[in-house]
Amino acid sequence: xxxxxxxxxxxxxxxxxxxxxxGQQVDLIDSFKENVDALNTNGATVTGFLEMHQAVTAVTPxxxxxxxxxxxxxxxxxxxxxxxxxxxPHLHKDSIVCTLQNGVPEEAVxxxxxxxxTIGGAVGFGATWLKPGVSELTSTMEAVxxxxxxxxEIDGVVRPRLEKVxxxxxxxxxxxxxxxxxxxxxxxxxxxxTFSGMSAALNGNFSEVLANxxxxxxxxxxxxxxxxxxRGLGYRMVEMQGVDFEFLELNSKADIPSKMDLYKKVWGRxxxxxxxxxxxxxxxxxxxxxxxxxxxxxxxxxxxxxxxNDKVVELVKEAEARGGVNDFGYLDRFNDIIDSAK
Numbered sequence: 001x002x003x004x005x006x007x008x009x010x011x012x013x014x015x016x017x018x019x020x021x022x023g024q025q026v027d028l029i030d031s032f033k034e035n036v037d038a039l040n041t042n043g044a045t046v047t048g049f050l051e052m053h054q055a056v057t058a059v060t061p062x063x064x065x066x067x068x069x070x071x072x073x074x075x076x077x078x079x080x081x082x083x084x085x086x087x088x089p090h091l092h093k094d095s096i097v098c099t100l101q102n103g104v105p106e107e108a109v110x111x112x113x114x115x116x117x118t119i120g121g122a123v124g125f126g127a128t129w130l131k132p133g134v135s136e137l138t139s140t141m142e143a144v145x146x147x148x149x150x151x152x153e154i155d156g157v158v159r160p161r162l163e164k165v166x167x168x169x170x171x172x173x174x175x176x177x178x179x180x181x182x183x184x185x186x187x188x189x190x191x192x193x194t195f196s197g198m199s200a201a202l203n204g205n206f207s208e209v210l211a212n213x214x215x216x217x218x219x220x221x222x223x224x225x226x227x228x229x230x231r232g233l234g235y236r237m238v239e240m241q242g243v244d245f246e247f248l249e250l251n252s253k254a255d256i257p258s259k260m261d262l263y264k265k266v267w268g269r270x271x272x273x274x275x276x277x278x279x280x281x282x283x284x285x286x287x288x289x290x291x292x293x294x295x296x297x298x299x300x301x302x303x304x305x306x307x308x309n310d311k312v313v314e315l316v317k318e319a320e321a322r323g324g325v326n327d328f329g330y331l332d333r334f335n336d337i338i339d340s341a342k
Contacts, residue, residue: 002066003168004029004090006083007074008039008058010127010275011100013135015072015172017044017054022171027068028058031083036060038133048127048136050144061086070168073099073109076275077290080105084112091117098151098165102192102275103290104185106154119165120181121151122188124241125173126206126272138272147241148173150188152181183238186230187245189294190237193226193309194219195267197292199274201315203325206272210263218334220259221308221341224250226295232302241266253341276316283323288316307337 003019005012008030016028028044030036039058046052061083067090075083091097097113099105099120110118124147125139137144149169153159156179169175178184195206198215202208209215227249230237237246243266248259276286292309299306311334319326 001069001164001168003027003070003072004064004068005072005074006087007076007079008035009074010129010135010278011123011125012072012074013039013044013129013133014046014050014127014137015074016056017046017052018172019168020044020056021052021054024168024171026057027064028056029061029064030058031061031079032132033060035132038131042133045134046137047130047134048138049140050137064090066090067092068095070165071095071097072169073097073101073105075101076279076287077101077103077105077108078285078287080108080112084109088113096161096165100149101290102196102287103189103294104182105290106181106185110154115154119151119153119162120185121149121169122184122240124148124150128273128275128278140269143241143269144173146174149175150178150184150240151175152178152184154181156180178238180236180238182235183230184240186226186235187237187240189230189291190223190226190245190248191240191266193292193295193312194222195272196274196276197222197288197309197312197316199272200276200280200286200288200319201312201326202328202330203277203280204328206267206274208328210267212328212331214331214334214338215328216260216263217253217256217338218308218311218331219263220248220250220256221253221337222292222295222312223248223259225299225304225306225309228304229295229298229302229306232304233298277325280316280319280325285320286316288313288320292316307341308334311337
């Protein structure tokens with residue numbers, strides 16, 4: 001399959017390098033020309049839990065030619081309305097656009113490229129973009145080899161094209177086909193809204209959040225809200241990375257200590273700095289509306305309070321408005337809702 005990665009950022013560089021190394025034909029498409037030039041001149045460089053250097057093919061959107069059978073969508077959702085219309089001339093009627101973005105982007109993507117072309121998936125590892133052409137893998141290779149991708153159709157039907165996409169993605173990491181895409185999405189949303197949300201709100205990496213008992217109380221309530229909203233909307237969480245995340249639901253705050261071992265097991269192998277925090281450091285708009293904001297809107301739709309997700313959105317938007325970052329002192333802004341939590 002002629003394949004493209006739209007968005008050669010932190011994840012796109014790693015996925016593109018691994019796919020190319022395994023002989024998959026793939027174009028890395030990115031609007032940042034300096035990044036494209038570095039990839040073409042110096043190749044893709046990966047550091048962190050994986051050290052590799054791989055020659056790759058990179059182009060800007062204006063340099064795309066012909067049509068693609070498969071496009072892996074790794075841009076931020078904030079770029080969709082600009083990036084996807086430029087992609088349309090390079091899709092044929094049977095092209096597949098697989099969104100691997102955070103949040104729940106399938107319907108919005110389908111509105112632009114067509115529902116018949118759209119499938120979705122979740123990425124199970126993290127990365128940090130360091131400079132043009134260079135990305136740091138911040139999750140273990142075990143996470144990449146076992147849990148890199150989980151994909152599915154919007155309606156849950158397993159069609160033959162999913163096997164074709166799995167074959168391509170498997171050159172970059174372990175890939176699983178599941179029938180409950182929205183369950184996948186909300187499970188991944190839990191993973192992002194908890195540690196990525198708190199990372200961005202407090203200006204810390206995942207390890208720092210995990211090591212802070214007060215931050216972890218907030219994480220536990222954020223996860224609980226996601227689970228309750230997911231169920232309120234008629235979906236159910238799925239097992240991901242060998243874990244049943246519905247275990248993290250709280251009957252009361254007295255349950256929180258019993259959940260900590262699972263948080264350590266799952267997030268202890270990811271020392272990420274959230275991509276939203278990286279955006280704040282660069283003075284860019286974040287994807288907070290497409291991550292924690294999804295939980296807040298879902299909660300309002302089905303009448304479920306989401307005070308902890310609301311607070312994360314509030315704090316990240318304040319940092320956006322200032323053009324800077326917060327710090328761990330902002331944990332005090334959660335005091336009232338921690339005290340009032342049942």
